[in-house]
Amino acid sequence: MTSPGAPVGIPPAVTEETAAFWAAAAEGRLLVERCTGCGAESFPPYGMCRACRGRAVEAVEIRDRGRVYSFTVNHQRWLPGLEVPYALVLVEFPDHPGVRVFGRLRGCPPDAAAIGMAVEVGFEPGPGGYAVPSFVAVPNVPATGDPAVAPARGAA
Amino acid sequence: MGSEWFERRAVISGIGQSAIGRQIDRSGFQLTLDAILAAVGDAGLTLDDIDGLAMFPGGGKANLPGYANGNLYEIQDALRITTTWRQGQVEGMSLPFYGPAQAVATGQARHVVIWRTVKEGSAARNAGGRPAYGSVNPSAEGPLAWLLPVGALSPVCQVAPWAARYLHDYGVTREQLAWIPVTQRAHAALNPDAVYRTPLTVEDYLASRMISTPMCLYDCDVPADGSTAIVVSAAEAAADLRAPVAIEAMAGVIDGRPSWDQWEDFSRVGHATAAAMWNRTGLAPADVDVAQLYDGFTIEAVWWLEAMGFCKAGEAGAFVEGGTRIALGGELPLNTWGGQLSGGRLHAAFGHTAEAVRQLRGEAGARQVVGAEVAAVTNVGGYEAGAALLTRWRR
Numbered sequence: 001m002t003s004p005g006a007p008v009g010i011p012p013a014v015t016e017e018t019a020a021f022w023a024a025a026a027e028g029r030l031l032v033e034r035c036t037g038c039g040a041e042s043f044p045p046y047g048m049c050r051a052c053r054g055r056a057v058e059a060v061e062i063r064d065r066g067r068v069y070s071f072t073v074n075h076q077r078w079l080p081g082l083e084v085p086y087a088l089v090l091v092e093f094p095d096h097p098g099v100r101v102f103g104r105l106r107g108c109p110p111d112a113a114a115i116g117m118a119v120e121v122g123f124e125p126g127p128g129g130y131a132v133p134s135f136v137a138v139p140n141v142p143a144t145g146d147p148a149v150a151p152a153r154g155a156a
Numbered sequence: 157m158g159s160e161w162f163e164r165r166a167v168i169s170g171i172g173q174s175a176i177g178r179q180i181d182r183s184g185f186q187l188t189l190d191a192i193l194a195a196v197g198d199a200g201l202t203l204d205d206i207d208g209l210a211m212f213p214g215g216g217k218a219n220l221p222g223y224a225n226g227n228l229y230e231i232q233d234a235l236r237i238t239t240t241w242r243q244g245q246v247e248g249m250s251l252p253f254y255g256p257a258q259a260v261a262t263g264q265a266r267h268v269v270i271w272r273t274v275k276e277g278s279a280a281r282n283a284g285g286r287p288a289y290g291s292v293n294p295s296a297e298g299p300l301a302w303l304l305p306v307g308a309l310s311p312v313c314q315v316a317p318w319a320a321r322y323l324h325d326y327g328v329t330r331e332q333l334a335w336i337p338v339t340q341r342a343h344a345a346l347n348p349d350a351v352y353r354t355p356l357t358v359e360d361y362l363a364s365r366m367i368s369t370p371m372c373l374y375d376c377d378v379p380a381d382g383s384t385a386i387v388v389s390a391a392e393a394a395a396d397l398r399a400p401v402a403i404e405a406m407a408g409v410i411d412g413r414p415s416w417d418q419w420e421d422f423s424r425v426g427h428a429t430a431a432a433m434w435n436r437t438g439l440a441p442a443d444v445d446v447a448q449l450y451d452g453f454t455i456e457a458v459w460w461l462e463a464m465g466f467c468k469a470g471e472a473g474a475f476v477e478g479g480t481r482i483a484l485g486g487e488l489p490l491n492t493w494g495g496q497l498s499g500g501r502l503h504a505a506f507g508h509t510a511e512a513v514r515q516l517r518g519e520a521g522a523r524q525v526v527g528a529e530v531a532a533v534t535n536v537g538g539y540e541a542g543a544a545l546l547t548r549w550r551r
Contacts, residue, residue, distance in 0.1 A: 010288065010304040013295035044302060044418075070324070072316035073369040078288035078309040088308055088368075090317050090417060102417040103306050115324050128295070132306045 011128025103133025116143035166257035170199025170387030184224025200398030208268030214244015222276030250408025250542025256388035299415035328473030344494025380500030406544035407432035426463030448508035505535030
C-alpha cells in the first residue's frame with residue numbers, strides 16, 4: 001500500500017484525548033490506555049477506564065501480534081486518486097481483551113486477507129501527514145478460525 | 157402493560173413525498189415543500205394546524221453531500237406557521253416519528269411534520285461517483301477518526317467486515333443474500349415511484365462488481381433525490397384526521413459500544429432495540445403482516461429479520477433463500493416498496509415508514525398486502541437503531 005506522493009484520504013481530527021495516540025503512531029507505536037487501578041486496557045482513549053470507570057489511566061504500548069477479527073477488501077475509488085483495491089482489517093489482541101483496532105493490511109495481496117490471520121502492529125503514511133494503522137501479515141502462521149469475540153461491555 | 161406507553165397517545169396521520177428519482181432537477185428546498193404540503197393534505201389537515209417542525213438530520217450533519225433538508229427556520233418561514241416545538245438532530249433519531257411522538261404525547265405540540273430530503277443521486281452524479289463519507293469535512297471527528305483516515309471512507313467499508321464475519325460465523329452465503337435485493341426489485345416493479353423497476357436475478361447479483369467485500373453493488377442502496385414528510389399527531393385529535401395509523405410500540409436502545417469498529421457484535425445491533433419494543437406490546441412476531449426493515453445494505457435487513465424474531469440468529473439466509481417467504485403473498489412480505497435497495501435511499505426509514513402507513517390504510521395499490529393489520533418498521537443508522545410496530549387505527 002505504499003504510494004508515491006501524499007496519501008489520498010481524510011485525516012483525523014486530533015483531540016486532547018487522542019493526541020498521544022497519533023504522536024506515537026508517527027513513531028510506529030500503538031498506544032492504548034491502561035487503568036492504573038484495575039489494569040484493564042481501553043481503546044480508543046477517553047481518559048476513563050471502560051472496565052471500572054476509573055479516571056487514572058496511563059498510555060501503554062502494544063507490541064504483541066494481533067489476530068484479524070474480520071476484514072474487507074475495498075474496490076471503490078471513493079476519492080480521486082485513491083489507489084484500490086486495499087484490505088481493511090479489524091484486529092484484536094489475545095492478551096489485550098479491551099482493544100480492537102481498525103487499520104489497513106499489507107504484506108500480502110488484499111485477497112489473501114482472512115479471518116483469524118496473524119498480523120504484526122504497523123503503521124503507514126496516511127492523509128494529512130498522519131501515520132495510520134497498517135497491520136503487517138505474518139507469513140506461515142495458520143489462521144485460527146475463531147478468534148475470541150470482543151469482550152462484553154464492562155468486561156476487563 | 158399497554159395504554160400508559162407514550163406512543164399510544166400519538167398517531168401517524170400523514171405521509172407525503174416529492175418526486176423521487178436518481179436525479180430530480182429541483183432544489184432540495186422545493187422538494188421539501190412538495191413533501192410537506194402533500195403530507196399535511198394527506199393527514200386531512202391544513203398548514204395552520206401544524207405546530208411542530210422537525211427534520212433529520214439537523215445541526216452540522218445537515219449539509220453532508222446530498223443532504224438537502226434545507227434550514228428548519230427557512231422552512232417555517234416559507235410555510236408561514238407558528239410552532240411550539242422544533243427539532244433537528246442526529247442523536248436520538250431511532251425512528252422518524254420517535255421525537256415527534258414524544259412531543260405530541262406530552263402536549264408540546266398537536267401536529268408535527270418531520271421531513272428528510274436527499275439529493276444524493278445528484279451529489280453522486282456531480283462527484284463522478286458516490287462521494288466519500290465525510291468528504292466535505294476537513295478532518296474526521298469522533299468515532300470516524302478511527303475509520304476514515306485508514307480508508308474506510310464509506311459506510312459500506314465500515315459495515316462490510318461485519319458482514320464478512322457474519323457470513324463466516326453462520327455459513328450464510330452470498331447466494332442467499334441475493335434473494336433480498338432480487339425480491340425487493342420485484343416489489344419495486346409494482347411501485348411507480350421506485351427508482352429501479354426492471355427485473356433483477358440472482359445471477360445479476362453474483363455478477364455485479366464488488367464495492368467492499370463481501371458487499372457488491374446490489375447490496376448497497378441507491379443514491380436518490382427526493383423528500384419524504386411524515387405528520388405525527390396527538391391521538392386525541394383522531395377525529396380531525398383522514399386516516400391515522402396507530403403506533404403500537406417503539407423503542408431505540410444502544411446497548412453496545414456506539415461505533416462501527418468497537419460494537420461487540422454488530423450483527424446484533426438491533427437485538428436489544430427489538431426486545432425492548434416487544435416488551436411494550438402484547439403482539440408477537442407472528443402477528444406482523446408486512447415488514448419494512450431498514451436496508452441501507454442487504455446485510456442490515458438480514459440482521460433485522462433476526463433481531464425482530466422473524467427467524468433465529470444465523471438463520472436469515474435460509475429464511476430469505478428462494479424469496480418465497482419475503483415476497484408479496486409470502487408469510488412476511490419485506491420492503492414492499494422496493495426498499496432503499498430499489499426504491500431509493502430516502503434514508504432513516506422515512507421511505508419504510510411511508511410504505512407501512514400505506515399498507516395499513518389499504519392504499520398500497522398493486523403491491524397491497526391484503527388485510528394488513530400490523531406492520532413492522534425498523535431503522536439503523538450505524539449504531540442508532542429503532543424498531544416499531546404500527547397498526548391499523550381502531551379507536
